Every structure is written in C-alpha cells, then in structure tokens.
Amino acid sequence: MSLPKLYLGRKIRDLRQSVDMTQQKFAERLGISASYLNQIENNQRPVSASVLLALADRFQIDLAEFSQGDGDRLMSALSEALADPLFDGYSANLQEMKLIVQNAPDLARALITCHQAYRRSSEQLASLDDTVGHRMSAAEPTVYEEVRDFFHFVDNYIHELDTAAEALAAKIGLTEGESAAALARHLETAHGIRLARASDPMLIRRYDPSAELLYLNAYLPAATRSFQTAFQIAELETAAIVDRIAAGAGFRSPGATEICRVGLFNYFAGALMLPYQTFLGAAKELRHDLELLSARFGASIEQVAHRLSTLQRPGAKGIPVFFARIDRAGNITKRHSAAKLQFARFGGACPLWNVHQAFESTGQFIRQLAETPDGVRYLSVATELTKAGGGFNAPHRRYAIAVGCEVTYAGDFVYADGLDLTSRSAYDPIGISCRICERPACPQRSVPPLKAGLTVDVNSRTILPYSFS
Structure with missing residues (x-):
C-alpha cells in the first residue's frame, strides 16, 4: 500500500522564513532546485521522503512532529462552525477542511471569528424582548x-x-x-x-x-x-x-x-x-x-x-492529554486538549461523560473508557474538588475536573490498571456536544443536531420525541 502524499507547503515556508533564507539558499541546503522548492511551498507537489530526511538532517527537524497534522483544534472549531444552519447550502467534506486548515489556517480562523460574531449578535437579538434600548452586557x-x-x-x-x-x-x-x-x-x-x-x-x-x-x-x-x-x-x-x-x-x-x-x-x-x-x-x-x-x-x-x-x-513532548474543569451546571470553565478530543465551544458537555458523575462521588476518581462518534477511544479520569478557606461561613466552591488521553497511551496511566481496553462493550459512546453530535439514539440527547432533518410521528414515540436523518 502506498504512503499518503504529504503536502506541507506552509510548514516548510514557515521554517524557511524562520531561518531567514531565500528559496534559492534553502533549496541548495536541501539539495533540490529552487523551482521544486517553490512548487512544494505552494502545495503543487508533495514532499518526498528524501526531502523530509534532508530537513531532519540539516535543520534538526523532528519528522514525527513536522509531518503530523497539528490542526486538530482548528479542525474541530471549523467543523463546529460549519455545522451551523447558517451554512445549510454548503456541506464541507473532511478533505476540503483539511486543505483549508493546512494551507490557509488564517482564513479558517477568520471564518471561525466571523461565526462567533454572528452567534453573539443572534443571541443578543434573541434577548431583546422588553429591554430594547438597554445596554447589552455581552462584552465580558x-x-x-x-x-x-x-x-x-x-x-x-x-x-x-x-x-x-x-x-x-x-x-x-x-x-x-x-x-x-x-x-x-x-x-x-x-x-x-x-x-x-x-x-x-x-x-x-x-x-x-x-x-x-x-x-x-x-x-x-x-x-x-x-x-x-x-x-x-x-x-x-x-x-x-x-x-x-x-x-x-x-x-x-x-x-x-x-x-x-x-x-x-x-x-x-x-x-x-x-x-x-x-x-x-x-x-x-x-x-x-x-x-x-x-x-x-x-x-x-x-x-x-x-x-x-x-x-x-517541541522535541520533548509528554503524552497528549486533555483537561477540563466543569461546574455543577455543566459549564466548562477551563478546557484544553493536546489530544484529538476537542471540547465544544458552545453549549454544554456531553451528559454521558464521566465528569458529571464526579459530583456524586466526592473524593473518588471515576474512570471511564469512552468512544467519540469518529471512532477514537479515550481513557477519562474525573474527580470532584472543593475550594474552601475561611471557616464554616466561608463559601465553598465545588467543581469537577477531567483528565485523560487516547486509549493508545492508556498504559502510561495508572488509572488504566484493571480495565479491559480491548473489549468494545467497555467503551461508553460519548459526543462533544448534542448540537453537533450525530448519534441517532442517544437516551441523553437534549437537542437535535443543528443540521438534522427532523421527523415527528404522532402515532409512535421512542426515547426521543423525534427522529432525524
């Protein structure tokens, strides 16, 4: 089976500019022609194995980090934005979004920024009932x-x-x-x-x-x-x-x-x-x-x-870990993921995620094997924490945190001990957010997916009051 072609034009151009070299000088260091380098930088030709090896040898590049896609966060945010009904007339496929993220990340960020502004404006307009003319307080x-x-x-x-x-x-x-x-x-x-x-x-x-x-x-x-x-x-x-x-x-x-x-x-x-x-x-x-x-x-x-x-x-990375802090209302107050799992930018967290259970088990570490709709499996560990200080009458802040990794790294975590990582039935199906999750029969679904076509049958009722395509 042939290896996938690597189009790394932007990364190579950024590397060349970071070492302050012209295309001619950079190409000479790699042992290729300037015209070939120009085609690579413009994604007209893929990067060959010999060029990758030359990059590693002459510029001390970690090939694993350099060739690996690093746009998971941007991909997640872009796909969530494009799931909005605002884009009903357009359906981006995965390959198109990868091309945008890899070759025009600034354009992807601009689109995400525009979508955020649109959402904020829509939410403000929706709240203008009898308070028209009053100052909106969405800035903070x-x-x-x-x-x-x-x-x-x-x-x-x-x-x-x-x-x-x-x-x-x-x-x-x-x-x-x-x-x-x-x-x-x-x-x-x-x-x-x-x-x-x-x-x-x-x-x-x-x-x-x-x-x-x-x-x-x-x-x-x-x-x-x-x-x-x-x-x-x-x-x-x-x-x-x-x-x-x-x-x-x-x-x-x-x-x-x-x-x-x-x-x-x-x-x-x-x-x-x-x-x-x-x-x-x-x-x-x-x-x-x-x-x-x-x-x-x-x-x-x-x-x-x-x-x-x-x-x-770079060059000394740890295990790609996700981390989130959530309050009792389900709001994610801190979030970051170095793993493929990316948290929803709008709406609450999936109710099937074990971080919610942590509030019911004070002082314990709750373990969960979970699988997202894209088929990626994770180990998630959650616990409830309390911040206090000042005595009996002082306020006590309670929240839960979750930390975890893709299951391929689970052996490096003590929390995986005793879990059957190979059994498909051991994994709970979770999503990122109901508004962008396409699982059709989730018993905890709160709202239908944004772009789903709904069907309501008055003669039949299942766990969900509707079905969707």
Whole structure:
C-alpha cells in the first residue's frame, strides 16, 4: 500500500522564513532546485521522503512532529462552525477542511471569528424582548472567550515563559515538595517583598508595592498560597515578555489584553512550581498518578492536571492529554486538549461523560473508557474538588475536573490498571456536544443536531420525541 502524499507547503515556508533564507539558499541546503522548492511551498507537489530526511538532517527537524497534522483544534472549531444552519447550502467534506486548515489556517480562523460574531449578535437579538434600548452586557464573556481561544490555538504552551520558569526554578533551588519556602525566600531576597497575612477572609492575594508586602489568605491550602507567591514573582520578573506576547496576540475586545496578561502570569506560576523536565520525568515515573504528583510537588490536583495538558515542548513532548474543569451546571470553565478530543465551544458537555458523575462521588476518581462518534477511544479520569478557606461561613466552591488521553497511551496511566481496553462493550459512546453530535439514539440527547432533518410521528414515540436523518 502506498504512503499518503504529504503536502506541507506552509510548514516548510514557515521554517524557511524562520531561518531567514531565500528559496534559492534553502533549496541548495536541501539539495533540490529552487523551482521544486517553490512548487512544494505552494502545495503543487508533495514532499518526498528524501526531502523530509534532508530537513531532519540539516535543520534538526523532528519528522514525527513536522509531518503530523497539528490542526486538530482548528479542525474541530471549523467543523463546529460549519455545522451551523447558517451554512445549510454548503456541506464541507473532511478533505476540503483539511486543505483549508493546512494551507490557509488564517482564513479558517477568520471564518471561525466571523461565526462567533454572528452567534453573539443572534443571541443578543434573541434577548431583546422588553429591554430594547438597554445596554447589552455581552462584552465580558466575549473577552474571556477571546483569551481562551488564544491559549487554545497556541496549544496551551508558551515556550518563552516555560523555559524562563524552568531556569528560575533551578536558580532558586526549587525542589520537589518544598516550593513554599523557596518561593517566599526568593521574593524577599530578589525583590524585598515579604509575605503577610490578609485580614479579609474573602481575599486570596493583594500586593502592596509601597509597603513591599504580599498579603495572602492564611486559610487557603498551601498549594494555592505557593501559586499566588509564584504569580507575584511572575508579575515582577516577566512583565516585558508577557506584554510582548499579549500585544502580539491581536485582541479585538477591550480588556482582553489585560486578561491575557493575567493568564500568562498564571502560566508562568504553574511552570515555576512544576518545572517542565522535572515534572515530565515524574509524570512518566509515577504513571500520571495525580495524587502522587500532587504530593511530590506540593501542588493541587487541579494544578497537576492542568500542567499535564501543557507538556507540548517541541522535541520533548509528554503524552497528549486533555483537561477540563466543569461546574455543577455543566459549564466548562477551563478546557484544553493536546489530544484529538476537542471540547465544544458552545453549549454544554456531553451528559454521558464521566465528569458529571464526579459530583456524586466526592473524593473518588471515576474512570471511564469512552468512544467519540469518529471512532477514537479515550481513557477519562474525573474527580470532584472543593475550594474552601475561611471557616464554616466561608463559601465553598465545588467543581469537577477531567483528565485523560487516547486509549493508545492508556498504559502510561495508572488509572488504566484493571480495565479491559480491548473489549468494545467497555467503551461508553460519548459526543462533544448534542448540537453537533450525530448519534441517532442517544437516551441523553437534549437537542437535535443543528443540521438534522427532523421527523415527528404522532402515532409512535421512542426515547426521543423525534427522529432525524
């Protein structure tokens, strides 16, 4: 059987431009003609095996990463947008969408952005009942969605911040499980800032630059206090890097840049507490056991789960992991996937996903083998977490997190032990969202698929009150 043809024009053009070479010079380095390189870059000819080997030899390219499609997130968002009834007259096939994502990703992002704007406008118009003329308050969620998309499409990995955090962790002697003292010591010796107890029980962190004090809630878990200390270090030491990254993101919504800056400081804080290579090695050694990793690094379960989903450093990638946090109403408040599984951008999560069961089993880790409509199988682990602090009368925030991987990597996770990964009946059929899921007989379906043709038979009733094509 012949191998599939690889059209990697954009990637090769981006590589050539990153090393600041003309087509003539780049072609000479590869041992091919400039006209052949021009055809490759314009996707008029596929990349041959000899050219791939030359790229690996002369430019230290990881062939597995270079030739593998990296547009799963963009593909998912594009296919969800095109599923909208707005595009009833057009039905894109998989090959067409792959061509767009691979060769014109900026065009795909522009289409997704237009679809988001259309949805927001439609939702606003639908809510104009007796409040016509009143100011709409949809700006804030839009801002957060925009920032969330920024992190989503950079694969939730910021190389410059990640390596800077790793270097600082080594410099200040941040050892496993001893982060609190080392972080506080560095904050004081490097910046003259001391930790102080916050008197407001609702306060998590407050920095007073004039008094050179960082106030922290003493009743918060140690991992949260360490993270807030790391956040303050990030703000003091990485502001220039963060400002440059946020400014280059091209945000449209007012306030998005500031929210992104906070997100980038958060990213640095997590990378500082859980340095890349050390954490990656521990994750492999402990088989991604969230509790053991949490204990070893003095971090929370959520911090560990989130960090696992960011291990996407070129040349040193971890297992492709998905991570999500969900509230009791079913809203996904954090999401990222380095795996093929991509979360819905609109609507709630699939009710058959085990993350919902976690609220019923406090303190337990719920395991699930699941299969999505595209036939890909996953191991999903979910648990319910509570954030408290401040005593009996303080608010207790409850939410659930889910972390997992494609079943081909399940052997690297302790949570797969004892599960029959080969039995088809062991896998629960889940979807991404009811609005784009095409499973015809799902007993938990809440709404029909967007583009489905519905049939209602008054003489017959099944689990669903309708059928669809």
